[in-house]
Amino acid sequence: MSESFEIVDAFMRYPQEPYLYRILTESSVFKYLVSPSAPPGACFPDIRGEFLAFTSVSRGDWTIGRLGPTGDGRLSLSSTENTCLTDVCTPWHASRIDLLDLPSRLSGVDTLDELQCHGQLTARVVTTPSRYGQCPTAICFWIWQPHFRYGLYADSKMYAAIEGHGIAPKFLAHITENRTRVIGHMLERLKVRLATIHDMGKCQAVLARLHGLGITHGGLSRHSFLIDDERRCAYLHGFVNSYHTTDNGVLQAEFNSLGRILPRKPDPLTVGQEKL
Template sequence: MDNSTAGPQTTFKLLDTCGCTDLDNPSKFTGPFYYRILTASHQIKYLGVKGIKPNKMDIYGRELDFETVPDGSWSIGSLTPSPITGKLILMETSETKLCAINPTWHPNSIDIIDLEDPVADSWDHELLCQGKLHATIRGAHFGESRTMVQYEWNPRLVYPLDIVTDIFSRIDGLGIAPKFLAHVTENCDRVIGYMVQGMNGRAATPEDLDACRDVLSKLHSLGIVLGFLHPQAFIITDHGQVFLHQFSSSRVVEDPAEFAAEMEALEEALKKKWEWPKPFPEHINQGLTAIMERDGGLHPLLLLYAKKEGKLMEVTKEEHRHMLETLWVEGDMFRVPPEWRDV
């Protein structure tokens, strides 16, 4: 059907759905529900359903009452239910400026649609990916045989990649973290993530205390606290080198007492078994675990919906498994850690 908007039209395919966030607002967690599409001209765009709280996932786009969208430079299209069919029609498009990582500092960039498929199960088995949403191991780029990519559709929310990128700029070339290789862009323009050198290794143990102190001291010398001490924040390579890699809670400080407190807490932090955060009430944790066990994984949007609405999103096994398959293609995977099952 015609989408009732003027101008040349282009076909598109539905990539996935994302919601509970405003792509043009860096600090607002509530907002419209989006379809993310790729047009025939290889442009990623968003179709926003404002004023509707989806309780089910339209993973096949069956609620869309059109097959083409306007060609051009728009970023967000506004959808509304048709008074005739009840399905969603495209009312208007806008060149809304979407949230992006800013400022950028590295000369290299790579676009999200130019990345090859990720290594399967990289979130589960690669320490470099753990504790990060949308983080996967990729192939050779910029002189490295293996790389790690992390991105967010709203990179200043949920997992603050603007903060992470800034920290990498401050420690670049000092041997504190894996080498920063490039910014990751959407439509070769909006910066939504980053790529770093791939690195095999294990989490720290109490026996690594001195080496962990050394690398943490380097970070402190730059006026930065790590912010969240735990064994998985340190990568111990096969050659005994120690690197930091989780900077979402890091910040620049001036008070020497903060550095002293973090260094003092390091020894105890390395003794403790890492426990994943438990942000939901027990009944929601149990429901998410049941979905994960039923379907073999958990889509990040189910977590975002539970956080925003305080309840589980209704999703069938068929719908959810299709969502997870799409994530594999697009390079995202998030599994509920086993520790959550005991909540």
């Protein structure tokens, strides 16, 4: 038996590299269609499915569909296999929420205006499901492409190390695909603004807590700090370059850099966010 599907994403890097489709089947299962290389004439990811010679796929317990060329230059489904796909992030938190169970995007909220979304490829602001925390809204980050997993992988790893120390927004849950593969996480959404030189004390305090765990942020900038005026404190985020170290010289140099970092002008792409 077969079922219909919709293409929810597609990926192409170079013509000679795998050409990918991410589909959602009629039975609400994410699956992947993979061609060894791009079909002739393909210059972009095929989000419309114009290169696919079929509109339905077989039902069954499979995750990867192998594509092969047809005589007219399109792609046919030649075989399927049930391959266990690699987690984007290493699971460590007890709570999980599936991607299809996430609440709808919060109306009137643009993630480009959210400081917590700075540097993230995919984000969604949602109303927090009651069983995941007391905060009214949350921010969800996820990515399915293995090529781009490093950022979320590193972030999640550091959230595990700093859990419970008041250093970053609360980690609420892992986000899963098909209720198994971990592809992202959901964080507490804070009402915050960019740091200024007047927030030096707050920034020093949170950075000192991070350093107390033997962790250097590694990519410190004004955008690394989230100033919460209601709670009268600062938080850190964006841990993609963070790492454990026993080198006190590295930690001290980062701490001393605050005097240079905080007076700098904000990134032009975040102008206006200081008022949030």
